[in-house]
Amino acid sequence: MESIKLRKITSVWVITVLILFIVSITLGILMRLNQGEVISQSPVTFYSNLTTHGLTMIGIWFVAGMAAVNYLMQRYIKTSYAANVIALVFTVIGVLMLWTATFIGKFHAAWTFLYPLPFKEMGAATWATLLFLASLTVLGIGWLIWSISLMTQILKKYSIAQAFAWQHFKKNPKVETPPFILISMITLIGVIACLFAAVVLLVLFYAEYFSKGNFVNDALLMKNLTYFFGHTIANEMLYLGLAVIYELFSEVSGRPKWKTTWYVALAWNFTLIFVLTAFFHHLYMDFVQPEGLQIIGQLASYLASLPAAGVTVFSVFIAVYRTKIKWSLTNLLFFIGIAGWVIGGLGAVIDSTISNNIVLHNTLWVPAHFHTYNAMGNVLFSLGFFYWFSTQFSENSKVSKFTTLTLTLLLIGGIGFLLAFYFGGADSIPRRYSIYPSDFPMAAPMATIGATFATIYLIAILIFFFNIYKRCLKILFSPS
Numbered sequence: 001m002e003s004i005k006l007r008k009i010t011s012v013w014v015i016t017v018l019i020l021f022i023v024s025i026t027l028g029i030l031m032r033l034n035q036g037e038v039i040s041q042s043p044v045t046f047y048s049n050l051t052t053h054g055l056t057m058i059g060i061w062f063v064a065g066m067a068a069v070n071y072l073m074q075r076y077i078k079t080s081y082a083a084n085v086i087a088l089v090f091t092v093i094g095v096l097m098l099w100t101a102t103f104i105g106k107f108h109a110a111w112t113f114l115y116p117l118p119f120k121e122m123g124a125a126t127w128a129t130l131l132f133l134a135s136l137t138v139l140g141i142g143w144l145i146w147s148i149s150l151m152t153q154i155l156k157k158y159s160i161a162q163a164f165a166w167q168h169f170k171k172n173p174k175v176e177t178p179p180f181i182l183i184s185m186i187t188l189i190g191v192i193a194c195l196f197a198a199v200v201l202l203v204l205f206y207a208e209y210f211s212k213g214n215f216v217n218d219a220l221l222m223k224n225l226t227y228f229f230g231h232t233i234a235n236e237m238l239y240l241g242l243a244v245i246y247e248l249f250s251e252v253s254g255r256p257k258w259k260t261t262w263y264v265a266l267a268w269n270f271t272l273i274f275v276l277t278a279f280f281h282h283l284y285m286d287f288v289q290p291e292g293l294q295i296i297g298q299l300a301s302y303l304a305s306l307p308a309a310g311v312t313v314f315s316v317f318i319a320v321y322r323t324k325i326k327w328s329l330t331n332l333l334f335f336i337g338i339a340g341w342v343i344g345g346l347g348a349v350i351d352s353t354i355s356n357n358i359v360l361h362n363t364l365w366v367p368a369h370f371h372t373y374n375a376m377g378n379v380l381f382s383l384g385f386f387y388w389f390s391t392q393f394s395e396n397s398k399v400s401k402f403t404t405l406t407l408t409l410l411l412i413g414g415i416g417f418l419l420a421f422y423f424g425g426a427d428s429i430p431r432r433y434s435i436y437p438s439d440f441p442m443a444a445p446m447a448t449i450g451a452t453f454a455t456i457y458l459i460a461i462l463i464f465f466f467n468i469y470k471r472c473l474k475i476l477f478s479p480s
């Protein structure tokens with residue numbers, strides 16, 4: 001059973017993530033309005049906002065998944081409260097440092113801070129690059145401590161073979177590994193690996209920064225490290241959300257708990273291997289990279305997504321098909337989130353196919369697919385958890401007027417916002433432009449339409465926030 005302390009810190013995570021989310025969506029809407037030429041931001045302001053938006057979004061939905069996994073893991077093993085507190089403190093400090101570097105120092109090298117951009121910042125304060133690198137260091141250390149601590153706790157109860165559910169490859173295993181533990185373990189390994197890559201990357205950045213020109217990095221190595229970190233963490237945070245769904249979907253739907261079978265074990269073991277090599281698809285246009293790695297990139301992109309998606313969709317389908325289940329905002333959000341994840345995943349697989357990538361590379365197709373499995377996928381997984389968590393200690397969660405309104409606005413806003421990106425991508429409109437060139441006459445109107453729908457999405461999130469924050473505050477300030 002979870003402790004009172006864990007309940008309280010989870011409430012702090014929920015409130016913090018939602019507040020940062022509302023600010024980050026607002027930045028996203030401002031970017032779309034600028035691209036639509038409805039407002040006029042300087043290029044430096046636009047790119048600082050892009051950097052803040054991208055990194056804050058990745059950061060908050062990673063910690064949201066970790067906070068949910070940490071909370072639910074207490075059902076199986078004792079987790080470290082200290083590691084959770086360290087992660088929270090480091091996250092708050094790291095975000096404040098990041099926002100100082102971008103909002104005040106005007107650092108604007110985008111969330112991928114691709115080498116050597118951070119050293120070529122024009123219009124930014126001289127201290128901004130160093131503060132930006134320091135903010136990532138603080139975030140990375142906090143998250144590494146948290147991930148290693150959770151993984152260590154799993155390994156105190158389960159052997160390595162059991163944590164990977166290898167005994168499920170045989171019939172009637174003596175020890176059962178819950179799917180939640182299996183997916184958390186697989187995901188934490190990926191998270192730790194990519195955070196270590198981030199450490200190496202940061203050390204190389206610092207080395208060049210302080211060498212005053214005596215040491216220059218290899219650009220291809222830096223790009224490989226950047227995408228190993230960036231692509232992997234963006235994917236792993238989705239899997240944290242899936243671990244939560246495997247634990248809660250059946251429970252909140254009043255159905256028997258999902259069990260690990262041989263095919264669930266196999267699919268997730270495959271996912272571990274392939275998710276770590278799929279990042280090569282970010283280097284298709286780097287022709288000096290050996291061709292074999294590009295081929296690995298394409299194969300791994302298919303193999304990393306298909307097994308996990310296959311078994312998850314199958315499990316959810318079996319749970320709901322021709323079965324009377326108890327619908328609540330929690331499982332509705334999970335259900336829609338899985339649809340968003342699969343649709344966005346298909347968009348990603350299309351883009352990661354080399355012959356398509358030649359056309360779609362760095363067009364709006366890229367933000368189209370990753371916003372689909374984030375804004376309409378992973379975010380909904382965490383919102384489902386947030387709602388379930390907040391209602392656990394008060395009233396029952398039933399489908400109410402508030403549920404219908406939130407979901408309707410979320411769907412209308414989310415789908416409209418995403419379609420504006422997809423149509424833009426299909427029209428070859430490039431991504432990351434503050435103002436579009438006149439060769440793309442549909443780009444600005446499409447951006448304004450995107451901003452309008454994103455505002456509807458924001459309204460849904462505000463309704464959601466006002467519905468649950470009071471319950472979270474009650475949990476936080478309850479005496480016992």
Ligand code: HEM
Binds near residue numbers: 433
């Ligand atoms: C309705 C909510 C959102 C809005 C309005 C929004 C808007 C935008 C816009 C306009 C861009 C720039 C697109 C371009 O390249 O031209 C962008 C980029 C990005 N967004 Fe969002 N976004 C939203 C939600 C999210 C969510 C939930 C995530 C979660 C991970 C996210 C992560 C990112 C990332 C990583 C980038 C790339 C930044 C870069 O290129 O450096 N966004 N978003």
